[in-house]
Amino acid sequence: MTTATVLPFLQAFLVGGLICVAAQLFLDLTRVNPAYVMVLFVCLGAVLSGLGLYGPLVEAGGAGATVPLPGFGHSLYQGIIQDVTENGLSGLLTGGLKATALGVTAAVLSGLVIAAVFNPKG
Amino acid sequence: MTATGKPGARNRVGRQTLRFPSRPVIISTGTAVGPREGQGPLGTGFDVVKKDTLFGEKSWEHAESHLLLEAAGAAVRKCGLTYADLDLMFAGDLLNQIVASSFAARELDVPFVGLYAACSTMAESLALSALFVDAGYAARALACSSSHHDSAERQYRYPTEFGAQRAPTSQWTVTGAGAAIVAAVGDGPVITHATLGRVLDFGIKDPNDMGSAMAPAAVQTILQHFQDTGFGPRDYDLVATGDLAEVGQSIAALLLKEAGLDLAGRYTDCGLLIYDRSNQDVQAGGSGCGCSAVVFCAHLMRRLLNRELGRLLLVSTGALLSPTTYQQGDSIPCIAHAVTVERAGPAPSPRGPCPAAGGGAMLR
Amino acid sequence: MLGKDRRGKARSAAGAIRRGGAGTGGAGRSGPGTVAEYAQLAESARRPRPLARNAAAAFLVGGLICAAGQGALAYWLSRGFAKDLAVGLTAATMVVLSAVLTGLGIYDAIGQFGGMGSAIPITGFANSIVSPALESKREGFILGVGAKMFTIAGPVIVYGLLTAVVMAVLRMALRT
Numbered sequence: 001m002t003t004a005t006v007l008p009f010l011q012a013f014l015v016g017g018l019i020c021v022a023a024q025l026f027l028d029l030t031r032v033n034p035a036y037v038m039v040l041f042v043c044l045g046a047v048l049s050g051l052g053l054y055g056p057l058v059e060a061g062g063a064g065a066t067v068p069l070p071g072f073g074h075s076l077y078q079g080i081i082q083d084v085t086e087n088g089l090s091g092l093l094t095g096g097l098k099a100t101a102l103g104v105t106a107a108v109l110s111g112l113v114i115a116a117v118f119n120p121k122g
Numbered sequence: 123m124t125a126t127g128k129p130g131a132r133n134r135v136g137r138q139t140l141r142f143p144s145r146p147v148i149i150s151t152g153t154a155v156g157p158r159e160g161q162g163p164l165g166t167g168f169d170v171v172k173k174d175t176l177f178g179e180k181s182w183e184h185a186e187s188h189l190l191l192e193a194a195g196a197a198v199r200k201c202g203l204t205y206a207d208l209d210l211m212f213a214g215d216l217l218n219q220i221v222a223s224s225f226a227a228r229e230l231d232v233p234f235v236g237l238y239a240a241c242s243t244m245a246e247s248l249a250l251s252a253l254f255v256d257a258g259y260a261a262r263a264l265a266c267s268s269s270h271h272d273s274a275e276r277q278y279r280y281p282t283e284f285g286a287q288r289a290p291t292s293q294w295t296v297t298g299a300g301a302a303i304v305a306a307v308g309d310g311p312v313i314t315h316a317t318l319g320r321v322l323d324f325g326i327k328d329p330n331d332m333g334s335a336m337a338p339a340a341v342q343t344i345l346q347h348f349q350d351t352g353f354g355p356r357d358y359d360l361v362a363t364g365d366l367a368e369v370g371q372s373i374a375a376l377l378l379k380e381a382g383l384d385l386a387g388r389y390t391d392c393g394l395l396i397y398d399r400s401n402q403d404v405q406a407g408g409s410g411c412g413c414s415a416v417v418f419c420a421h422l423m424r425r426l427l428n429r430e431l432g433r434l435l436l437v438s439t440g441a442l443l444s445p446t447t448y449q450q451g452d453s454i455p456c457i458a459h460a461v462t463v464e465r466a467g468p469a470p471s472p473r474g475p476c477p478a479a480g481g482g483a484m485l486r
Numbered sequence: 487m488l489g490k491d492r493r494g495k496a497r498s499a500a501g502a503i504r505r506g507g508a509g510t511g512g513a514g515r516s517g518p519g520t521v522a523e524y525a526q527l528a529e530s531a532r533r534p535r536p537l538a539r540n541a542a543a544a545f546l547v548g549g550l551i552c553a554a555g556q557g558a559l560a561y562w563l564s565r566g567f568a569k570d571l572a573v574g575l576t577a578a579t580m581v582v583l584s585a586v587l588t589g590l591g592i593y594d595a596i597g598q599f600g601g602m603g604s605a606i607p608i609t610g611f612a613n614s615i616v617s618p619a620l621e622s623k624r625e626g627f628i629l630g631v632g633a634k635m636f637t638i639a640g641p642v643i644v645y646g647l648l649t650a651v652v653m654a655v656l657r658m659a660l661r662t
Contacts, residue, residue, distance in 0.1 A: 016552025050653030063555035102574035110585035121591035281621035285597020325521030
């Protein structure tokens, strides 16, 4: 196992961990509902992406930046920009969901399958 | 010691307190709890300890009805009675439209009065049972209350498998049901007074810290009780609030002291008694209607029967919020009801003495 | 808060409790002064949240989940998928993993330990869809599972989309 193979994992661990620490500190200091923090972070991802700041984070952190919710916001924004570039203004409304369709559809279908197979344990 | 009544309300004492001259008797109690409560410090004292939280039922809501029926059944059985011997049933729980209680009552042929007082329901049901019995409208009344951690979680907070982190001030809703049979004649501790609470709101909005929200209501009911009755701290061996838990109890103790009532050494809280907070993951302590219900019906009743306690003031505390009011930005109005339960000597009873409450939990 | 400040606030609150009771009407609702003082008293009684411990747990859990995501990404790239598609497949992989852990009843324990470390990665998003779906199955698959699965994730999608669209419009406006 060389440094080259291990390094991306370390970077992902660090970047992902730090994003989560930021969210945790915010939650503990403001004591808001956790769902509010999730919404805030996805929006932050879209904002940072629009400002051109999230791309470099993805370069540095790989999955550490794409897996957390801000990465979802980043995908939404980048998807819109790409779709507008390729297909014109309608891309504003189609691009976001197009880019995140895999993850969202996977979540919906997983929800159905898991609900069919399992029961809540409390 | 007790003040005289007012014109038109001869058994009303002071502003909020009722007295029961005929001294209705708690002739039997029954309790049924989930595994976490069974593993707690009071675990061996419950009649029924379940191995899981669903009990083979099709939903949490049905499981809670099941628990209530087990507790009521234990109370009735231990006294050699049947449900036909009960004139009236008072019950309430935390669920919307108190369905756990109504669906349990559907299985019984007992006239049913549904109550909603959040976690203060046990004391409220005891007070109303004593009142009906004392006034001659029931020879035997069943006072009960229940809560279930999972049915409460999914209604008030999150789905049970959601990974939200619980705050240190939050409380764990007790999975448990307690039932007490209050009768005109029989052996057992007696209910001599009840202080019905007023709704108080000191502006706390955080549903993850209900102890802070409820403390003022508990203090108001306790202060009013002592003022109305003329009792002093030394007249009680124990004052037990329902579910203020760590945060609420420390605030209440401070408020009582600053109000001039020194209950040092005589004040505890059922939410702190039911779990071992150092190794059961329950944050500030227990909560729920079932909290004061099972702690009173098993543990405190046993202490009264063993003569460890002579007179007890049970002050169940409730937070009267809903998920809607919280989302609309409202603060949390709260209430506390109190009953005085006194150890009494044996009274003449056609059925003879009833077996002592509690002991020998049956694992199901 | 100093001991004597606490006692002062407690005395004031106790006074408010004693006073409201003469049938004055509206007595149950406290005035703004009482509310503010009581809020401070309540705050002083709360055990503070363990910031350092929570941050460390969030870092560990979040980091590990993202490292696992990196592993998934490396796998999909090695299978020859283009970068964007590989990122999407990684998201789907993490979603399915989280869904299974939620169904097994394990994810809530991970969440209690890791806090935002388990909520912020896309696994938390998936858990927020699967957990209400699972909880509502007793109300049926149409109005239970089908309707309720977006109770927590819905706002994430709604406001994420809104923000992304607004940012895109702003960017396009600034370019012209």
